[in-house]
Amino acid sequence: MNYSDLEESIKARRTVYPISFSGNKAPKSIIEKMLELANWAPTHLRTEPWRFKVFSDLGLVSLLDECKDQYVKNVPAQKFNITKLDRFEKHKSSVSHIVAIVVKISGKVPEFEEMAATAMAVQNMWLYLSNTNRYGGYWSTPQYLMNEDFNKCLNLNRDEKFLGLFYVGELKDNAKLTKGNRSNWREKVEFIKTS
Ligand SMILES: Cc1cc2nc3c(=O)[nH]c(=O)nc-3n(C[C@H](O)[C@H](O)[C@H](O)COP(=O)(O)O)c2cc1C
Numbered sequence: 001m002n003y004s005d006l007e008e009s010i011k012a013r014r015t016v017y018p019i020s021f022s023g024n025k026a027p028k029s030i031i032e033k034m035l036e037l038a039n040w041a042p043t044h045l046r047t048e049p050w051r052f053k054v055f056s057d058l059g060l061v062s063l064l065d066e067c068k069d070q071y072v073k074n075v076p077a078q079k080f081n082i083t084k085l086d087r088f089e090k091h092k093s094s095v096s097h098i099v100a101i102v103v104k105i106s107g108k109v110p111e112f113e114e115m116a117a118t119a120m121a122v123q124n125m126w127l128y129l130s131n132t133n134r135y136g137g138y139w140s141t142p143q144y145l146m147n148e149d150f151n152k153c154l155n156l157n158r159d160e161k162f163l164g165l166f167y168v169g170e171l172k173d174n175a176k177l178t179k180g181n182r183s184n185w186r187e188k189v190e191f192i193k194t195s
Contacts, residue, residue: 013127014177016136018087021094021169025056026135031097031168034125041121049114050121051102053154060098064088066153067145067165074144091167099125099166101139105159118163129168136177138167 001009035052043049055063068088075081103118105111122139129135141164151162171177 009127009131011180013130014136014180015138016169016171016175016177017138018091018094018167018169020136020172020175020177021096021167022172023094024096024170026096026168026170030129030132030135031056034128034168035099037124037128038121041117041124043117044109044113045106047104047106047108047114047117049104049106050118051104051160053100053102055098055100056096060095061092063098063100063153064091066150070144070147070150071142073149074147095167095169096135097168099168100154101163101166102154102156102160103163104157105161107159115161115163122166125166134170135168136171136175137169140165140167 031054035054038050038052039048041050065088068085071085071088075084101118101122103114105114126137126139129137145165146162151160154162156162
């Protein structure tokens with residue numbers, strides 16, 4: 001890969017929401033390659049803290065049913081939106097796989113380092129999917145899933161933390177992706193030169 005391919009890959013990666021998924025399943029080879037590449041993220045002391053639980057088929061249906069229950073239980077009445085509940089039903093037929101993103105806290109390095117490493121693993125997955133030109137992903141972190149009850153459904157150990165769901169699917173032929181947009185990088189950077 002040359003530099004311009006890398007630049008293009010980074011800038012072309014987009015969040016692909018399930019509304020843009022065709023409903024076709026991603027083959028096992030795609031899912032396995034995605035997870036293999038996730039495993040190449042950098043990691044302090046090689047703790048390799050990322051853990052993934054991959055839901056498909058009936059597993060995906062049960063997970064989405066659980067998400068619905070959590071939504072009903074945890075979203076306050078004034079924020080409750082019935083179309084969100086319907087969305088989970090639609091996801092059952094549009095999404096190929098859902099990956100629960102988990103970090104296993106080793107205690108050997110500060111916790112933020114293991115969260116950072118796990119996020120880099122997710123970026124690897126996302127870039128890979130984008131590069132297939134056929135599959136895409138979306139990282140979802142709803143507050144109503146961030147609780148002990150949902151952790152139990154995911155069978156998390158005490159040293160594991162849930163960092164969200166990564167939805168994977170095949171893009172529809174006419175999928176319109178959100179427009180990539182970032183404010184000027186220079187506004188976020190300070191160059192410090194002291195003699
Ligand atoms: C850690 C993380 C959590 C996210 N959680 C959500 C979410 O809960 N809901 C959502 O709509 N998008 C979520 N996103 C996706 C962002 O909305 C998306 O990355 C952003 O709009 C930029 O679009 P792009 O990914 O196409 O560049 C999340 C992204 C990251 C990195």
